[in-house]
């Protein structure tokens with residue numbers, strides 16, 4: 001009560017009631033409750049966040065925010081963390097997360113706040129939450145129709161970093177030139193990246209966004225390209241180059257859709273051995289980011305190891321579900337870079353790979369489905385011998401089918417079932433045993449979880 | 465004239481810079497359908513740097529980009545490639561330009577900061593950035609190939625393009641903003657050049673337009689164009705689904 005004042009208390013209670021109501025109505029929305037709270041007391045978020053004295057961590061970037069934030073929480077200890085875990089990453093969602101986790105008198109018992117934050121929200125959230133650590137993962141093209149331009153996202157994050165000048169450690173991905181360049185306006189940058197001999201791409205992917213120098217605009221020369229525009233780069237024109245990472249990956253064994261085995265070197269020279277139970281190179285980067293946060297906060301290496309090793313996937317990020325003897329892997333797909341990595345990871349697995357791809361075009365998915373043409377489905381089509389069928393589903397199922405046809409997938413392997421329930425049924429009927437891959441966009445994933453949950457296969461969303 | 469060895473050369477301009485919103489899908493569609501029509505396809509690309517004689521190609525494609533990229537292209541047009549491109553257009557080359565590429569084929573593009581990027585003027589149009597972006601699904605009715613046909617796509621632009629007397633509109637907007645949100649036109653056509661704001665990608669979901677472009681290219685090179693009848697079931701399903709989706713656009 002002392003902490004938040006009378007006005008804050010009113011806002012808090014109103015918010016708690018609104019959150020309860022919105023859950024009773026069966027909607028996971030935190031937008032309206034958050035907006036209500038902020039109308040009554042716009043300073044409440046700051047007053048609640050200030051109480052997390054162990055550290056406040058903000059995570060932003062295009063891909064991997066949710067997973068990275070969850071990994072950080074796993075390292076710090078779930079029970080000690082306030083966390084906007086369901087991907088509600090606008091200022092209203094962040095506010096609602098704090099409100100729902102605060103006590104009735106406005107005290108926050110958690111030591112840490114781990115806040116996933118939309119790129120455009122960073123400057124505002126930085127002022128209110130005052131993070132001690134700000135993590136920037138990557139910048140990829142994502143649902144451009146929402147913000148107009150990638151440059152805008154980068155500029156917003158830069159503005160947030162400038163807002164925090166001197167007060168926060170900025171954890172940056174050295175391998176992404178757009179991210180690494182943010183270090184120029186922040187002397188306390190802690191960089192992470194890959195130093196292993198991980199084989200780069202055979203050919204550059206089409207979804208790359210930053211092949212041109214962030215400083216002078218000349219083309220970068222890459223000596224290694226890990227995925228999209230992430231790699232070891234240098235501008236011959238002005239000398240801008242990848243900073244050497246303080247926290248880096250030394251060795252990597254990939255285990256297909258089951259995960260990876262990593263060796264991470266931290267600044268003290270200690271080597272962390274991590275069994276990561278989530279797949280794909282993108283999750284290796286997420287783990288490096290989370291380990292760097294641990295380093296920044298002075299967490300002992302053993303605790304970082306344990307936290308990452310104990311992490312299992314969250315909320316549709318390559319989670320596995322057993323359905324009548326079929327192991328279904330569900331992975332969110334939301335932009336070309338992410339989709340390319342999902343394809344690469346799936347193709348690492350042995351055996352047949354039946355697929356369900358569900359494309360919606362609601363606001364949260366991005367209303368423009370043009371991005372499907374930037375995904376390297378040609379790579380999938382080259383492995384069509386291992387793909388018995390693809391069920392195309394969702395509001396834009398037909399667009400997906402056309403894309404696969406033009407990628408070179410035989411049309412007789414393409415099934416269009418717009419209804420998600422029918423799509424799942426069809427796929428399960430054709431997959432007697434083994435593995436099935438489900439690749440939904442955001443709202444299709446919510447619907448698919450809902451369906452599977454009703455059949456008793458998935459835990460309820462709020463418990464996940 | 466049944467020449468089994470008919471070849472078509474497609475050139476993608478600035479794929480490393482002008483690649484917004486899946487525009488490469490248009491090149492994929494041109495190459496795939498040309499091959500399905502039994503043609504030998506040669507695909508190449510050209511980026512910033514030395515001059516190129518564009519008359520040797522059959523079909524040219526240029527996609528959209530952000531202001532930063534458009535500035536780079538604008539300079540390359542002025543310094544290296546603009547005049548050759550204009551000559552090739554007069555020679556009848558087929559050229560499809562989307563969004564940012566479309567804008568730079570006109571007289572000029574004025575950005576939101578008031579900066580004026582000169583275009584190469586092969587299309588009698590000019591573009592000025594306006595307030596707010598026009599974003600959403602679009603349905604256009606076009607008589608480009610004779611009788612009225614629909615085109616579906618997705619627009620996302622703040623530029624307003626105005627047509628002069630030297631061009632025809634590609635079509636009339638049934639749903640969406642189109643060139644400028646005012647006069648009901650979408651795109652511009654001059655000789656075998658088509659400029660348009662439609663992403664989608666445009667060609668895969670509008671196979672008639674893809675075949676129209678291939679046919680014009682064959683006429684220019686071989687004097688005749690016979691195309692096979694392809695199975696377009698999936699494409700037409702997507703075309704019709706896009707129309708239904710556009711009809712649910714707010715305000716329709």
Ligand SMILES: [Zn+2]
Pocket residue numbers: 213214215216217218235236237238239240
């Ligand atoms: Zn440079």
